[in-house]
Amino acid sequence: MSPRDTALAYISANEPRFSEFCQRIWSHAEPAWREYKxxxxxxxxxxxxxxxxxxxxxxxxxxxxxxxxxxxxxxxxxxxxxxxxxxxxxxxxxxxxxxxxxxxxxxxxxxxxxxxxxxxxxxxxxxxxxxxxxxxxxxxxxxxxxxxxxxxxxxxxxxxxxxxxxxxxxxxxxxxxxxxxxxQFGAYWSCVITFEAADPENWIDPTLVPIEGAHAQARCPGALDAMCLMYTTTKYTKEAMFPHAGSWTLNEFVLGDGGATSDNLAPRFAQIQYSWRASSLGIQEQIWRVLANNARHAAASTGCRAFVRWVTKTRVGLxxxxxxxxxxxxxxxxxxxxxxxxxxxxxxxxxxxxxxxxxxxxxxxxxxxxxxxxxxxxxxxxxxxxxxxxxxxxxxxxxxxxxxxxxxxxxxxxxxxxxxxxxxxxxxxxxxxxxxxxxxxxxxxxxxxxxxxxxxxxxxxxxxxxxxxxxxxxxGIGTPAWVPPLLPADFDPPVDLRWPEYVTTARGEEWCIPTPHAGTGAGETL
Known part of the structure; x- marks a missing residue:
């Protein structure tokens, strides 16, 4: 029996076993970064x-x-x-x-x-x-x-x-x-942009309106407004990111934390994830420049600071x-x-x-x-x-x-x-x-x-x-033409971000929000 025949014979003999294994992974149905089982x-x-x-x-x-x-x-x-x-x-x-x-x-x-x-x-x-x-x-x-x-x-x-x-x-x-x-397939980049209202109490001078009680004051727009402004500004500027030539896409998703309140308090923390794919790294960079600029302006307009946490950056296929x-x-x-x-x-x-x-x-x-x-x-x-x-x-x-x-x-x-x-x-x-x-x-x-x-x-x-x-x-490996990894060697994988996961509670299996590695998990200042 040749080596090729041996490989095929092994697979044939083990098909039922690995069909069952596949079904087990299917039944786990665990989302990104949470595939523990x-x-x-x-x-x-x-x-x-x-x-x-x-x-x-x-x-x-x-x-x-x-x-x-x-x-x-x-x-x-x-x-x-x-x-x-x-x-x-x-x-x-x-x-x-x-x-x-x-x-x-x-x-x-x-x-x-x-x-x-x-x-x-x-x-x-x-x-x-x-x-x-x-x-x-x-x-x-x-x-x-x-x-x-x-x-x-x-x-x-x-x-x-x-x-x-x-x-x-x-x-x-x-x-x-x-x-x-x-x-071959192209590049995919993704990041989470965080808006944080670190000192909303300084949005206005409270002596200008001598009404007692913080709930009666004009509140700082805060992180939710920043995120909404980021979302809408990016929708407007998407037309200017790159010409309508070739195929490139930009998607977004709001990461929720269940932080709603009826008080007249500024939303302190909001996050939106952007993911974009294109046929070249140059297009990816152009899209990121627009996103980063939008985030800075949204933060400045709402009394917030903006941060970025990279999820991934891939190269293109060869x-x-x-x-x-x-x-x-x-x-x-x-x-x-x-x-x-x-x-x-x-x-x-x-x-x-x-x-x-x-x-x-x-x-x-x-x-x-x-x-x-x-x-x-x-x-x-x-x-x-x-x-x-x-x-x-x-x-x-x-x-x-x-x-x-x-x-x-x-x-x-x-x-x-x-x-x-x-x-x-x-x-x-x-x-x-x-x-x-x-x-x-x-x-x-x-x-x-x-x-x-x-x-x-x-x-x-x-x-x-x-x-x-x-x-x-x-x-071009070994020459300047080679494209090295786009993430640094000391990159901290974003496993602590708010990816959904199953947890066991008194009610059964539920989704939950994890604790970040340090601080808020927001990442680098923009």
Missing amino acids: SARDYVELLRAEGFSVEAGSGGMPTAFVASWGSGKPVLAGFSEYDAVPGNSQQVVPYPAPREGVHPYAAGHTDPHSVLGTASLVAMLGAKAAMQQHGIAGTLKLFGEPAEKVCGSKPVHAAKGYYNDLDAAVVWHPWPSNTVTSDT PNQVMTDLTWKNLQAVGAPAYDEAALEFGRDIQRNLGLAPMEDPFIPTASRLMPPEENEARLRAGLPAWQKHLSADDYVEFCWHAPTVRLLAARPRLRPPTPGFAYPNWAYLALGGLPGAVDPGMFVAARTMALTYVDLATQPETLAAAQAEFRERS
Whole structure:
């Protein structure tokens, strides 16, 4: 039996075990930076499989680095496992948030339960092959929390965790089965801007209106007004951030603290998070300059001080055609996913419950066929200007500047629309993401393809050398053209910010607001 056959045999023998593991991560449904149970399950399993594991890597309690083997090459992958607030859903063909928690609690969307499990299985399949056949090399699986805010990979990169890698093989659930080629993903930056009314009593001279009692005085506008002014000013100035060319987005979210009061007191503390993605670092910088200026003016107008706390800064992706060709060859060897009748009937049940005629095959056709990388590339570029080389954002791009990296895509089926432009409700997408019959086929296609790619990289030194030569040329590593990590090496991961999490109270599981590391947790003065 060849090393490739050994890797595939390991995966086939362990499919039921890892299908159950995937369901366990799905059921945890833990949001960004709060994946305590999920990270624990990965760490325990990997240690039982003979990996040495650094838990809490990079100062992130729910991150880890698991290593097995010794020497070169050092081959890497990553597991993600965070869920998304507001996307709770049971695995049923009708709308039903999970019972026992708030209806807008977290749920898996892409889902990362599948993404993380396939990466784990691929790594264990490669380990089985390397161990049985005496193949030299080191396997590293990174546990990467908070992907939905692109949180951990820039931290691992900044702190040197990727510096010794020889290649990285990563993937993402997708509507099709293919490999990313020239057009890679762009940059994602995010920060929390805090407004604090430190001395609202000095907003007016109280002697001017000799009325006793603070509640009768004109109050300082305070932090809430500052935040609202920031929000509206940014809406006005968004038109001036960058021309309407290419694709870039800016999103915001207000972090609440339940600090409402009926007293005539100034709101003391308010926070708004901004996240923006673009195809170049220059565009990202331009957007930040406008945001920072808006924050300073909003603070000055409302008797506040403004602070910034960075959540993340990613670079942009780099292609590697050698890695793309190798992984595409392995995807062809594995083949496309196939779905059993039970999964198809679940899809039909969703259609029936929506008043639609059930289809013989309710899943989109790209879920069950292979798409050549050049076809996927053409689809991505169809709506892009020629000058734009990156699209959307994903933090796998951090690996691209430290080692040749490939990004595999494998199917996570969606429902076939009955008419062009028809949009299924979000709950239907979420329910399918938790159905083993719908997600396991693509998950194990991804695991097999990545495992074969690891084995090839460990046993074909000429292929790895060609990938690394291309990487050196494209990245400019060792020259001024190389883009280093955008976060400092001493970056303090924002795990103490007001990310929602589950806590146990007398009422059951609830959301709560954590305590910051120090002071208010507001960050640097703007």
